Amino acid sequence: MSYQTPRGTYDIMPEDTGKWLEMEQLIRDVCRLYRYREIRTPIFEDTSVFKRENDSSDMVNKEMYTFAMGDESYTLRPEGTAGVIRSFDQHKLYGASELPSRLYYLGPMFRHERPQKGRQRQFTQFGIESIGAKSPEIDAEAIALGIEIVRRMGISSVKVCINTLGDDASRQAYREALKAYFTPHISSLCPDCHRRLEQNPLRILDCKADAQNPILHEAPRLSDYLNEESRTYFQKVLDTLDALGIPYEIDDRLVRGLDYYTHTVFEVKSTRPDSGAQATIFAGGRYDHLVEYFGGPELSGMGFAIGLERLISLAQDEGWTPKESSDAEVYVMSVGDTGTKPLEIGTQLRNEGIVADVNLLPRSMKAQFKSADRSNARVIIIVGEEELKTGAVNVKDKTTNTQTTVALEQLSETVKEILKK
């Protein structure tokens, strides 16, 4: 019998955790600069937090890990926004602090999808939410934050796609227009789109199966249904992006998967040809009704989420590597009967902040030298039975391959001297 991780899950092994720690630190640094603060919500919530009425997305309807305990139904979070808004309302942050509340989260999410590269069943998302205020500049600032993270990860081939869904009135008018337009053409649309026509006609527009269908190209344009206010708002978002030097392209077919978006929606994609079907690095938008939905006042919010598996994979494709090394600085080996002295020496050096590996096994010198090589230590301390009688050890500088005999009292000083070079 052998065990393995469940489908769509994976272990991050020690050789990779360094990258993750560094990426997470980089993200936290950028958040600090933008004065976003971390919020940690539960990994599971009441199912009703995620399963909202009238939600047509597959994520909510087909892909959630839902389980029952007693009379309660719980669900492993498939995304971060719902839990954060729930928390914002539960703790009445709308009254307790200056608005907008600028929050970020980072952690595992769960969706029961068919896995492939860049799409796992347990995956990691970082996301921000700016809740409680509505301004085109907040939207642009959020995009700038995301772009800065991508930039710091060394990813250059990206493009920002942006669109607006307008306010409720605009979108409602457009929805009706689309429905009226598509209904007579229903037979030429794919089966999925039949469902979309009722649930969310906007999504027909970015249907891949019908992408070549001329019916789609001649469909009414959202931009023709935007009222003055929505149009002005969107233009201000674009102007702000221009001012911040962030290039973008307007994609009026971009409607996003989650149903709660209003006004600004955007996706930042990799433009590398090998990034496959999961090219979206981060995506999000504005939501006008979510705060109210969870029991709070009528406040608008804005947020996006980054898939960290995708981010780290794209970053590595462009040559990003973590700076922090897991190598040893010093390797302590022993020859003859040296008792606990090698470990004592190693412990002393560690207490002084030096990364030390100590041989704790009865091994030949050859084996110990090999082990020292693997540790990449720059200094090898050879604790010998003979030298120990006079209170000394041998210190080998790997970079010059020279060896000196040093009194124990001088040891840490000598080691630090070599490491400084």
Added chain:
RNA sequence: GCGACUGUGGUGAAGUUGGUUAACACACUGGAUUGUGGCUCCAGCAUUUCGUGGGUUCGAGUCCCAUCAGUCGCCCCA
């Protein structure tokens, strides 16, 4: 959820129309060399075993079925 391809030691992999002993290389362990290695040489390293479970056959890593997992496309989405 649909379709296609793939699955042989720690790693990269060979494996002919099913035919008996699963090649080669790297890595690893030990020795030559019981206190100064990194080169070289020798030895060991999948031992009912080829993702797992069945089946066909005198005989299966090779064929069939099922199943699990990965990858790619669709769908979806970060």
